[in-house]
Amino acid sequence: MEADPSDPSKLVGFDVEIAELIASELGRTPRFVQVAFASLDQSAIRGDFDIGLCGIEDTPQRRAAVAASVPYYEFREVLTVRSADRERFQSLADLHGRRVATLGGTIAYEILVKAGQEHEITAVSYDDDVHPYTDLLLGRVDAVLLDNVLADRSMRRNPGLYAHAEGLAHGHYVVITAPENTELRDQVDEILRRAMQDGRLESILRKWDIWTEDQTSHHARVLAAAGDPLAAGTAPAPTSVWKTTVTYFPSLLQAAVVTLLLSCLAMALAVLLGVVIATGRVYGGPLTRAFLTAYVELVRGTPVLLQLFVVYYGLAAVVRLPAFVAALLGLGLNYAAYESEIYRSALEAVSKGQLEASRILGFREWQVLRLIRGPQAFRLALAPMTNDFVALLKDSSLVSVLTVVELTKRTQIFAANIGSWVIPGALCAALYLLMSLPLGHLARRLEARWKAPTTS
Amino acid sequence: MSIVLEIRGLRLVRGAREILCGVDFEVKRGEMAALMGLSGSGKTTVLRVVAGLEDSFEGAVTAEKVGMVFQFHYLFEHLSALANVMLAPIHVLGIGSAQAQARAQGLLDQLGVGHRAQALPRELSGGEAQRVAIARALAVDPPLLLLDEPTASLDPARQKELGKTLRGLAAQGRTLLFTSHDDDFVGDYATRVLVLAEGRVVEEGEPRKVLSKPQHEATRKLLQVEPSRRRAKS
Numbered sequence: 001m002e003a004d005p006s007d008p009s010k011l012v013g014f015d016v017e018i019a020e021l022i023a024s025e026l027g028r029t030p031r032f033v034q035v036a037f038a039s040l041d042q043s044a045i046r047g048d049f050d051i052g053l054c055g056i057e058d059t060p061q062r063r064a065a066v067a068a069s070v071p072y073y074e075f076r077e078v079l080t081v082r083s084a085d086r087e088r089f090q091s092l093a094d095l096h097g098r099r100v101a102t103l104g105g106t107i108a109y110e111i112l113v114k115a116g117q118e119h120e121i122t123a124v125s126y127d128d129d130v131h132p133y134t135d136l137l138l139g140r141v142d143a144v145l146l147d148n149v150l151a152d153r154s155m156r157r158n159p160g161l162y163a164h165a166e167g168l169a170h171g172h173y174v175v176i177t178a179p180e181n182t183e184l185r186d187q188v189d190e191i192l193r194r195a196m197q198d199g200r201l202e203s204i205l206r207k208w209d210i211w212t213e214d215q216t217s218h219h220a221r222v223l224a225a226a227g228d229p230l231a232a233g234t235a236p237a238p239t240s241v242w243k244t245t246v247t248y249f250p251s252l253l254q255a256a257v258v259t260l261l262l263s264c265l266a267m268a269l270a271v272l273l274g275v276v277i278a279t280g281r282v283y284g285g286p287l288t289r290a291f292l293t294a295y296v297e298l299v300r301g302t303p304v305l306l307q308l309f310v311v312y313y314g315l316a317a318v319v320r321l322p323a324f325v326a327a328l329l330g331l332g333l334n335y336a337a338y339e340s341e342i343y344r345s346a347l348e349a350v351s352k353g354q355l356e357a358s359r360i361l362g363f364r365e366w367q368v369l370r371l372i373r374g375p376q377a378f379r380l381a382l383a384p385m386t387n388d389f390v391a392l393l394k395d396s397s398l399v400s401v402l403t404v405v406e407l408t409k410r411t412q413i414f415a416a417n418i419g420s421w422v423i424p425g426a427l428c429a430a431l432y433l434l435m436s437l438p439l440g441h442l443a444r445r446l447e448a449r450w451k452a453p454t455t456s
Numbered sequence: 457m458s459i460v461l462e463i464r465g466l467r468l469v470r471g472a473r474e475i476l477c478g479v480d481f482e483v484k485r486g487e488m489a490a491l492m493g494l495s496g497s498g499k500t501t502v503l504r505v506v507a508g509l510e511d512s513f514e515g516a517v518t519a520e521k522v523g524m525v526f527q528f529h530y531l532f533e534h535l536s537a538l539a540n541v542m543l544a545p546i547h548v549l550g551i552g553s554a555q556a557q558a559r560a561q562g563l564l565d566q567l568g569v570g571h572r573a574q575a576l577p578r579e580l581s582g583g584e585a586q587r588v589a590i591a592r593a594l595a596v597d598p599p600l601l602l603l604d605e606p607t608a609s610l611d612p613a614r615q616k617e618l619g620k621t622l623r624g625l626a627a628q629g630r631t632l633l634f635t636s637h638d639d640d641f642v643g644d645y646a647t648r649v650l651v652l653a654e655g656r657v658v659e660e661g662e663p664r665k666v667l668s669k670p671q672h673e674a675t676r677k678l679l680q681v682e683p684s685r686r687r688a689k690s
Contacts (some may be wrong), residue, residue: 353530360507360524361544361596371547375534450534 004017014208015054018072021200022175023050025191038105038127038416041065044176050184051177055149057107058172065419066154069186072192073203073210073379074218075147076167077108080154082136083162089143090164092119099124101132101141104409105416107171122405125413126324133158135403138316140323145313147171149210170214245423248414252424255410256431262327262406263393263435269332270392271385272337279369281345292340299337305398307334307413312402321402327399335392342384346377379450386443390436458485458633459518461506465523467513468501468572476513477655484632485545488626490642490663491635493652499635500527502604506633520600524595524610527605530575537564537588538573544596557580563591567621582609583617591690592622594630597642601625603634607641619645639667639679651675 006303011032023030035043037054044052044066056062058071058092079100081089089095101117102108104125112123122143126132132144133154144151151163175192194220195201205211226266280292299307310332312326321329350373358368382386397408411428459482466479469527475498483489488564491499504510507524518552532540540617541560551559564570567587569580577585586606593601606622607615622632623645636642643663651659651666653674658667670676 143505174635330483338540351530353526353528354532355506357524357526357530357532357592359509360522361592363544367547372532372534379534 014204014210017204017207018111018175018195018201019051019053020189021195021204022053022191023104025194026187032443036127037103038412040176041315041416042421044178047178050181051188053175055147056174056176058174059107061177061417061419062174066176066179068184069177069185070192070222071172071174072196072219072222073149073173074212074214075144075149075171075173075206076110076212076214077169078131078148078151078163078165078167078170079150080136080144080146080161080163082139082327083160085142086162090144092121092168093120095121095143098122098142098344100139100143100145101126101135101403102145102349103127103129103132106145106146106415107169109413111169112145124444125409126403129154129405130157133161134163134313134316135429138320139385140320143362144431148212152210153264168343172218172228193223241420241423243416244414245427248417248424249427252407252410252431255407255434257404258405259393259407259432260398262331262399262404262434263294263389263396264325265328266335267332267389269328270316270335270339270388273332273336274343275406277336277340278343278347281344283365283369291330296337296340299334300341304330304334304395305401308402309372321401323404327396327404329401330402331396332401335388339385342381342388343377346380349380350376375389379447382443382447386439389439393436394432457677459483460464460485460487460520461633462516463502463506463520464516466502466505466513466517468498468505468510468513468682473502474655476505479515479652481650481660483631485599485631486626486629488622488632488634488645488647490646490649491633491652492639492642492649492675492678493635493636494674495637500604500654503604503633503635505653506600521596521598522600522602523596523598524602525593525604525606526591527608528671529577531580531589531590531611533577536574536576537580537584537591540577540588541591548596549595558590560595562687563594564584564588565655567591568617581583583614586610586618586619587637594625600631600633603632606634607636607638616643643667651678653678 016032019030033049033334035048035052040052040056041062047129058068062068073191079089092100096119099122100112101124102112104127109123109125112121115121115122124132129146129150132141132146134140136144137158137160144154145168148163148167154321155161155163159437175185175188177188201219202211202215206217225422277292277296280288284292308327308330311330312321312323322324354376356373357366359371364370395405402411407428410426415424418424458623461483463479463481466476467474468476470598471674479498479502491502493499501510503524505513505521507522513543531537532543535543538560540555541563542553542556545559546553561570561573564573567585567590569587569591572580572584573656575584577588580588586609590603603622606618610618619641622634626632626647646663649660649663650657650668651672653672659672659675660669666675667679670679
């Protein structure tokens with residue numbers, strides 16, 4: 001579904017119409033709630049909605065976690081490429097060593113991860129179904145693997161794209177309800193079957209131009225398997241949580257390394273820039289000061305998420321930064337504003353007497369900064385800086401919106417896969433603590449060392 | 457004797473207040489000149505002008521290179537006593553660090569705080585910090601040393617030590633100009649006293665003479681402020 005172009009507050013799409021159909025059969029008025037795609041199952045369990053449908057794929061994990069209806073649509077996972085690459089990239093094998101985008105937590109993502117080992121393909125996971133295609137046009141990825149519904153929509157939006165008709169795999173859309181609400185699920189099954197029989201479902205699908213020949217046989221299978229919804233869908237294959245945990249743990253560690261690396265580099269950039277900005281604001285002329293103040297206020301007054309989008313997508317027309325670099329720049333530039341404020345106030349906190357004593361001794365202004373004012377300010381800034389670094393470590397989870405898979409994102413994928421946040425959440429928290437606690441310890445030790453005399 | 461400091465027609469206005477309105481005096485090599493005056497008479501401001509810390513003043517101030525010891529010392533808080541003394545010789549005079557360290561240690565020894573070389577400023581007593589501050593000022597070898605209220609935080613025994621130290625420095629050919637409230641100290645150690653009142657020098661001369669037979673109303677007032685200490689000593 002998408003926003004109605006003539007009234008962006010209204011949602012339109014075949015899912016909306018199917019939802020309206022189900023609601024009217026149930027004698028209820030549909031009220032649409034938006035939840036994160038990656039945590040649909042958790043939202044269903046929590047009771048954020050009664051009925052979930054929006055290209056929700058039928059998977060064994062999902063059937064184990066929530067109550068799922070009969071599949072109402074059969075899709076194909078298709079490869080979309082830039083029109084120019086139409087001949088060159090026809091299969092995953094053709095994409096050896098390249099980056100392929102998809103939505104996180106989907107069957108397509110699982111296919112790509114598997115293919116990744118075989119063909120050395122890098123699976124790039126997105127949180128929405130629009131940016132994979134815009135990044136494909138920009139050349140950040142070389143193909144997108146998603147279902148034919150999304151691929152067709154993207155081709156309508158972006159003329160430069162071509163979706164191969166052949167499917168790499170089949171899948172089904174289902175309606176989900178809370179796991180204990182099987183009664184509602186059964187009602188939905190009944191409504192869907194009736195809509196298949198009397199052609200109302202077909203007319204909705206045709207209206208939105210996503211009716212394919214696959215649907216005829218699919219509907220027949222669903223109707224033949226009356227009473228046994230699973231027979232028509234994918235059979236559930238329960239996997240042990242522990243086994244999944246063991247499989248996922250190395251990837252969590254890897255993601256933690258990404259988080260740590262990104263945070264350290266971003267902090268280094270923030271400190272460096274922060275020092276420059278603070279120095280400029282303390283020593284610079286009125287123009288420099290005005291410019292730097294404007295920068296600091298702009299950065300502090302707008303959400304870091306917005307800044308990340310601007311750096312990654314907004315600047316794409318000028319410079320196509322790789323996701324990691326964009327994340328590093330976005331976080332670094334953002335934190336530089338906060339660091340500069342810490343350094344500025346620390347510089348201003350160094351007493352006037354210290355500066356006057358230096359001047360009488362004949363130090364030049366830059367020597368005063370380097371030898372006396374800077375070192376004293378740094379000691380004052382250390383505690384708030386440590387604080388900021390720990391905050392940055394956690395804020396780095398925001399870069400998942402730029403397709404960087406760091407610890408939180410990886411945990412989310414893990415949780416979506418096993419349908420629970422308990423183990424992934426605990427592991428993720430433990431890893432964050434493992435990274436942040438030593439930092440505080442290190443800072444305290446440095447402070448203690450500075451209390452001892454030095455002879456530099 | 458050559459003139460180390462010459463001040464002519466020094467005026468300084470801060471806001472609506474005229475702090476100095478025509479200060480004239482000079483200090484010759486080897487002198488220990490004391491600036492006296494009630495609080496707010498502008499003693500410290502005169503030192504600040506001489507040290508180059510005040511930008512907006514009128515008049516002519518001609519001084520050789522100066523060193524200054526602040527009332528609150530302002531030692532570099534992040535450096536040890538030794539490093540405080542070494543810093544300017546290394547970075548301002550360009551002296552090698554080994555040589556600078558030897559000289560700094562020598563100065564600290566000479567001032568009686570050599571054993572505190574590794575201490576941080578906050579670990580020093582007031583008297584020790586003052587000696588380190590004197591050593592730091594002397595490290596760049598200024599012919600003229602300014603001291604702001606050097607006796608303020610010292611007990612009588614320490615004051616005596618300080619007096620001897622300053623006298624020793626003057627004997628080495630250094631010129632000293634200091635501010636003080638303490639007429640006993642000034643009487644004992646200064647070679648000349650200048651009394652500052654209403655923004656100008658109202659009386660000057662040989663300390664014992666000026667302090668025992670004050671000619672100006674302001675000097676008499678000044679001597680009445682701390683009679684208890686005079687009695688205690690005499």
